[in-house]
Amino acid sequence: METIITLTKEINFSPYISILELSYLVASVLFILGLKKLSHPDTARSGNLWAAAGMGMAILFTLLFHKTQAEDGTYQGIHNIPWIIAALLIGTVIGWMAAKNVKMTAMPQMVSLFNGMGGACAALISMMEFPGMQVRLAAEQAPHMLNGEALAILLGLMIGGVSFAGSMIAFGKLDERIGDVKSAAIRYINLSFLVLLLVFVVFIMFKAPVAGENWMIYTLAALALIYGITFVMPIGGADMPVVISLLNSFTGVAAAMGGFLYNNQAMLTGGILVGSSGTILTILMCKAMNRSLLNVIIGGFGGGGKSAGVGGDTTVKEISLSDAAVLLSYSQKVLVVPGYGLAVAQAQHLCHELENLLGSKGVEVRYGIHPVAGRMPGHMNVLLAEADVAYEKLLEMEDANNDMNNIDVVIVVGANDVVNPAAETDPSSPIAGMPVIRVWDAKNTIIMKRSMAKGYAAIENNLFFMPKTRMLFGDAKATMQKLIAEIKNL
Amino acid sequence: METIITLTKEINFSPYISILELSYLVASVLFILGLKKLSHPDTARSGNLWAAAGMGMAILFTLLFHKTQAEDGTYQGIHNIPWIIAALLIGTVIGWMAAKNVKMTAMPQMVSLFNGMGGACAALISMMEFPGMQVRLAAEQAPHMLNGEALAILLGLMIGGVSFAGSMIAFGKLDERIGDVKSAAIRYINLSFLVLLLVFVVFIMFKAPVAGENWMIYTLAALALIYGITFVMPIGGADMPVVISLLNSFTGVAAAMGGFLYNNQAMLTGGILVGSSGTILTILMCKAMNRSLLNVIIGGFGGGGKSAGVGGDTTVKEISLSDAAVLLSYSQKVLVVPGYGLAVAQAQHLCHELENLLGSKGVEVRYGIHPVAGRMPGHMNVLLAEADVAYEKLLEMEDANNDMNNIDVVIVVGANDVVNPAAETDPSSPIAGMPVIRVWDAKNTIIMKRSMAKGYAAIENNLFFMPKTRMLFGDAKATMQKLIAEIKNL
Amino acid sequence: MNEVLAFFMEYREAIFIIILSIFLGIEVISHVPSVLHTPLMSGANAIHGVVIIGAIIVMGHAHNLLSMILGFIAVVLGTLNVVGGFVVTDRMLEMFKKKKTKK
Amino acid sequence: MNEVLAFFMEYREAIFIIILSIFLGIEVISHVPSVLHTPLMSGANAIHGVVIIGAIIVMGHAHNLLSMILGFIAVVLGTLNVVGGFVVTDRMLEMFKKKKTKK
């Protein structure tokens, strides 16, 4: 950074540098505005474009105007431009295709993957800058590497590496390529790697630099990767959206380290903004599930939770398709409560068809959306919007609960935890305190799922045994199809 | 600034400077946190203290550690410390006494006065820095004064001066020492002074500096003061809170100019934060009155508004004290709607007494608070809180309106515009579109005011002529006293 | 044009800090309830009293009588702004002390 | 201690910018409705792709084969982050397009 400061001071006369700096300033402002707009429903989409515009500008101007002082003292622009452009093109094509073709439901994986790429990029930058710095400092006979530049390089590598490895594991888990590892031991392994990592960073900084001694940086990289893996491994697969959000903010910090290193305003602000807003976002996501971030990271949820004892009733009543069809057709108010199973079965379009069909018979059909139904926040909104369900039909959890007494039939489509009464009644339940949709207050409840299997929190659901509840077993899509046919035949 | 940069670079070795800079950083953070806390009811008071702590720290550390490079090249700490401490003491004692002894209702004046002091301080700093800068630049034979330092000095003087003069006028108006000046001409005079001011700033910057040529800075100061006066003069007295908020943000910018000049982080952030948040606050205040900032500045409101024709009924029905006492005692739900007259009459304590008295008879008494009742936002809340009215009894306008049909008697105590139906019915009314408290929906309305005089917006109020309305003329405090006595005698 | 760019280059850190502070000021305030408008205005008023630091600096390096006098006045005025501002704000907010938490 | 102070002094503008940005990030996000959590996460993900500028800089000054290769990979990865991030976010938000303004 020091050198960069003197550099920019000395070539003050060059308007190019000023233009470059100005473009970074504008890019930062666009990032801020983009993020601001992204957090309001009406402006979110344009916010994304603003941020993208800022990014494009920063990249273009860097290519055109960036100058560094070479070892011989001259100022050099960006070399290897054809190669850089080739790399940009390759990245653009792959990224574009991947993003365009990914299924709506696989988007969290995609975000995780892209996040990992950013982390890897930050780590690679550090790995390339470290040897140069070591040579320089060794030449100056510096007694140690205790300076801002080294700190930025080492932290960038460490955080970027953790983010990369962690994101890859998160991707694997969401894509169901990697299972959950549950063991108390891993928590300690985990912690020891973290300590080792930090100690090693300090160690490097206190060592006198020796030109060409690169094993340290490789070891650090390896440690960061390992820690990234052990960090995410024990966390339940369904907690991955929260983990991705956290790793996202890590990558932001790693990018900011690069900004510090190059005294680059755009990288600094962009990175820090993502770092801090990502942290807050992670906390907000946890809050929506009524959990603390620590609880998510340490785990103990999302698998293996002890099943809350099923009291009283233990028999389950099924409902036949034709009975369900009659019940629905002669109701006045129907509420559909979708959950993760709807996403798995991709039954959203049929849901909308059912809604229209019943609507044509004068039945008022609406949807009760739990904020954490599915596997990412807004999952249900996205799915139903994809199926063209009108936005006014979507009730937020609170509104749905307030109206529950007036509902004739609730159809629960592949939801489980978000309609589990244990959250309110059993203080020892892992989901205790999480707000739920109180479908048991409605006059009838029909539950569509394939089996008596547990949901994400892996706990029993008393709802299934309640007197007003009827089960309609089968894949949500297939069942829905048959139900629609039945109603049409009435 | 330039010199300061090199200065801080050269004496990097001195830990004092670093400590000073660190203290400025901490002070800035305290300002940010203070402002953040100030905007939430529960934390507002501690927010104020945090900001004050930051300020105290910044002042103390400046006294102890500030260094400037003197003409002979040596670094010098702060001189004249006894004098500075004397000045600090004098300011503290006067400020403390004034702030402690001012009546609750005179607080806006006080804020205006203090704001003016800040503006004057900024202007004085510029006036003292300008000659020195001119001497320096003249010695360097600079062809003009086109540089950041000069810009900061001139803008600081200009903005600080306008803020000072404007605040004094606003103070005078609120304190009813200065009347409103209404004339179309003043608007143009106004605009011409603004243009003159800006042109003069540009003129100074393009002139070659001549040591000792100080008439320019005095002329600029005079122009700024005159513009400050003509800017505020034509604005209606009751719009002063908005104007003060605007001038407040001006002073913030003036302080930031000082921060730019001295490369002082605390002044820079503190000033800019106030500048931008003050601007937003001003806009929010205007919104609460359903007006635009431009409309406030250009005026045409707060005096001279054409009286909306009073249609139909033109007779006013009075109510006797004993009738009012009976009506109130045998009601179930009473709503008190206070306005500016309550503040004038200082009737808040009696209001609370009435509330208790009726409460003891089983009548439910609550208050309907209009956001801009009175002469400053939150005016009614402050007054009623002073009289120990419980916070739960205060209904916001919307809640009050929703419950209006169930109210047996509304007592309007010295309010006028905030209960004027013209806001909803007469699109040509100056207050058209402003939300009002719909007291005419209640079963009975009693209006306490001294006469048929108009309120702040100077328009007729049809409410007084409505069939369910009864007038109870007299000073609010006196009438309230008599009313309480009557009810006790029932 | 070149001069503008050079100016920008020279002060870019300050400009950047200014821009960030502007955004921050806007964001921090934009959700304030209207009851708090007046205390907030008053609190902000006290904060811009930070200009007193400038007054202390000029006064601390004043060498002739005129600038001593002006500096003295500036420090007094700045202190008035700071002390009066914070005290008045505190008094206003004291009024709200019994206020219960609202949703 | 002296070293920490010297460090602070050297990088104080950057530190200041970092602190302001942290506050700004927190303020901007803290009122986001939960439906937007995922798109926002994705949008933020794209923004930290700004690290690509660093990749371009190292690649632009790479002189030996190893750093050319690493730089090339870094640029590709960074571009993936940027382009993929923005496109995926846009697709997510497209889903909300029919959304009416809510109270």
Ligand SMILES: NC(=O)c1ccc[n+]([C@@H]2O[C@H](COP(=O)([O-])OP(=O)(O)OC[C@H]3O[C@@H](n4cnc5c(N)ncnc54)[C@H](OP(=O)(O)O)[C@@H]3O)[C@@H](O)[C@H]2O)c1
């Ligand atoms: N939204 C988020 O951001 C987020 C993030 C992380 C974690 N979580 C957690 O995820 C959970 C979400 O609750 P949820 O009620 O939506 O889901 P859930 O509790 O995971 O239950 C989903 C249910 O759907 C059924 N199902 C699966 N495939 C199906 C198919 N093809 N057809 C019909 N049914 C099918 C499953 O039962 P069968 O196997 O018997 O069919 C399962 O019980 C909460 O615990 C929440 O905390 C949410």
Ligand SMILES: NC(=O)c1ccc[n+]([C@@H]2O[C@H](COP(=O)([O-])OP(=O)(O)OC[C@H]3O[C@@H](n4cnc5c(N)ncnc54)[C@H](OP(=O)(O)O)[C@@H]3O)[C@@H](O)[C@H]2O)c1
């Ligand atoms: N709150 C703010 O921030 C703010 C700022 C600027 C402007 N404003 C404006 O101020 C107005 C506030 O409306 P408002 O209804 O509260 O007040 P208002 O419309 O100004 O009316 C106050 C009424 O109180 C009566 N009054 C005065 N002294 C009295 C006394 N001693 N005893 C009894 N009555 C007395 C007056 O009538 P008599 O003379 O007949 O008694 C007058 O009609 C709005 O137009 C608002 O836009 C508000």
